[in-house]
Amino acid sequence: MTAPFLEVLAATIPDLHLSTDGVDLEAHRRDETAYLEPPLPLAVAYPASTAEVAAIARVATAHRVPLVPRGAGTGLAGGANAVAGGLVVSLVRMNRVLEIDQENRVVVVQPGVVNADLKMAVAAHGLHFAPDPASYETCTIGGNLATNAGGLCCVKYGVTGDAVLGLEVVLADGAVVRTGGRNVKDVAGYDLASLFVGSMGTLGIITEATLRLIAPPAPKQTLLAFFPTIEASGAAVAGMVRCGVQPCTLELMDAFSIRAVNAACSLGLDESAAAMLLVESDLPGAAGVEELDRAERACEAAGVGLLVRAQDAAEADMLREGRRKAHWALEAMGASRMEDVVVPRSRVPDLLRAIHEIGRRHGLEIGVFGHAGDGNLHPSFIFDRDDLTGPARLQLAEEDLYRATLALGGSVTGEHGIGVIKRSWLEATRGPEAVRVMRAVKAALDPLGILNPGKLL
Numbered sequence: 040m041t042a043p044f045l046e047v048l049a050a051t052i053p054d055l056h057l058s059t060d061g062v063d064l065e066a067h068r069r070d071e072t073a074y075l076e077p078p079l080p081l082a083v084a085y086p087a088s089t090a091e092v093a094a095i096a097r098v099a100t101a102h103r104v105p106l107v108p109r110g111a112g113t114g115l116a117g118g119a120n121a122v123a124g125g126l127v128v129s130l131v132r133m134n135r136v137l138e139i140d141q142e143n144r145v146v147v148v149q150p151g152v153v154n155a156d157l158k159m160a161v162a163a164h165g166l167h168f169a170p171d172p173a174s175y176e177t178c179t180i181g182g183n184l185a186t187n188a189g190g191l192c193c194v195k196y197g198v199t200g201d202a203v204l205g206l207e208v209v210l211a212d213g214a215v216v217r218t219g220g221r222n223v224k225d226v227a228g229y230d231l232a233s234l235f236v237g238s239m240g241t242l243g244i245i246t247e248a249t250l251r252l253i254a255p256p257a258p259k260q261t262l263l264a265f266f267p268t269i270e271a272s273g274a275a276v277a278g279m280v281r282c283g284v285q286p287c288t289l290e291l292m293d294a295f296s297i298r299a300v301n302a303a304c305s306l307g308l309d310e311s312a313a314a315m316l317l318v319e320s321d322l323p324g325a326a327g328v329e330e331l332d333r334a335e336r337a338c339e340a341a342g343v344g345l346l347v348r349a350q351d352a353a354e355a356d357m358l359r360e361g362r363r364k365a366h367w368a369l370e371a372m373g374a375s376r377m378e379d380v381v382v383p384r385s386r387v388p389d390l391l392r393a394i395h396e397i398g399r400r401h402g403l404e405i406g407v408f409g410h411a412g413d414g415n416l417h418p419s420f421i422f423d424r425d426d427l428t429g430p431a432r433l434q435l436a437e438e439d440l441y442r443a444t445l446a447l448g449g450s451v452t453g454e455h456g457i458g459v460i461k462r463s464w465l466e467a468t469r470g471p472e473a474v475r476v477m478r479a480v481k482a483a484l485d486p487l488g489i490l491n492p493g494k495l496l
């Protein structure tokens with residue numbers, strides 16, 4: 040059954056780059072979920088055009104072979120993990136910036152463009168692409184769209200989906216759908232682009248995107264604020280929101296993360312603090328100074344300990360470094376798993392308390408950092424690499440984390456997605472009726488279940 044599929048594929052698309060090489064298969068087995076053991080894919084296809092993607096989908100549908108779309112494989116939810124007997128469709132060769140339309144502040148790209156390359160390309164035309172996942176130097180726009188990726192600047196500029204004006208998508212049967220375009224406003228019919236954004240490759244393969252650009256922001260001005268209690272840091276965030284401060288970055292690290300970062304990078308962050316906020320403004324000159332002044336006043340009203348303001352760009356970069364390195368610093372502390380949960384911003388202190396209590400209950404070290412301005416935290420549960428009971432305790436801790444998050448009115452994922460790892464929590468998060476609607480959408484667009492089966496739903 041499978042050999043004819045690959046033969047037909049090669050015969051139908053003679054120029055298609057197709058690999059069954061063992062090293063390639065292993066490299067496309069999983070994303071960044073190193074702890075999962077998905078099967079090897081049947082093969083990896085590297086299409087170079089929408090027409091090739093559409094032809095792959097037609098042949099796969101005829102042979103009932105599952106397709107797994109893939110960007111850079113930096114996902115943290117198993118979304119790009121291979122499925123048994125499935126073909127991985129890597130979009131990395133479709134990596135061209137097709138057009139930069141300065142007049143309309145719009146860029147048209149193929150899905151395999153790396154986020155950082157897109158930023159660089161539009162910067163050369165005096166424009167800026169805002170979405171900025173921490174993985175921006177490697178992840179692709181297709182992956183960003185399919186996960187609706189967030190990042191450090193979401194608090195001001197929104198998530199990837201907020202930058203989308205239009206998409207071209209190949210459906211499971213090979214049909215090519217175009218939705219949206221260059222119009223700033225367009226309400227003709229259902230908003231199909233929003234349906235595909237965040238669908239993790241389960242509804243269609245994104246082959247082109249028309250994205251919104253903005254004027255480049257001014258260089259960031261940077262403030263670090265160290266708090267004696269978690270509550271005080273939460274009160275400072277609430278104070279900033281209340282008085283209308285709109286930083287472009289509002290990030291949090293707890294005491295354990297601060298210690299981990301110091302241990303990894305010797306940054307000399309204040310280890311007596313229970314929490315640290317990184318606050319940045321990208322307003323120009325005096326307006327940025329004034330915004331950070333107001334942020335400082337909110338911190339002072341909340342009982343901040345130490346305040347450190349960067350004097351120049353180099354110092355700002357150094358202060359930012361701690362937050363940037365938090366994930367790697369925590370990974371160095373033992374076996375760890377970065378989690379991704381979100382609550383209404385006002386509930387961040389409650390979530391932090393719950394997280395630390397869960398860590399204690401299961402005997403796990405825990406470091407928390409994340410996007411305080413969005414209510415989106417990344418707790419990392421850590422245990423000794425030699426501790427054989429660690430993984431089981433970790434699983435129980437994660438289940439408690441999801442329950443606590445939902446009880447606070449939150450969601451089990453703020454930006455990494457459901458993927459394979461949180462499928463069993465989708466219904467608890469969205470409710471049975473919403474999941475029924477999602478299944479109906481999936482059945483309408485992909486009745487044979489060709490696209491990324493076992494993911495999300």
Ligand SMILES: Cc1cc2nc3c(=O)[nH]c(=O)nc-3n(C[C@H](O)[C@H](O)[C@H](O)COP(=O)(O)OP(=O)(O)OC[C@H]3O[C@@H](n4cnc5c(N)ncnc54)[C@H](O)[C@@H]3O)c2cc1C
Binds near residue numbers: 108115171184245
């Ligand atoms: C160090 C690190 C930091 C990170 N920081 C952030 C962060 O700040 N914010 C954040 O949101 N995420 C973050 N991530 C997670 C990850 O980088 C994002 O989810 C990213 O958007 C994935 O892009 P990718 O190209 O690697 O996609 P992949 O991992 O290859 O795929 C992700 C999902 O998208 C689907 N997909 C990929 N391309 C297409 C396409 N063209 N059409 C349809 N479906 C497609 C895949 O099937 C899969 O379900 C981080 C990851 C790491 C390792």
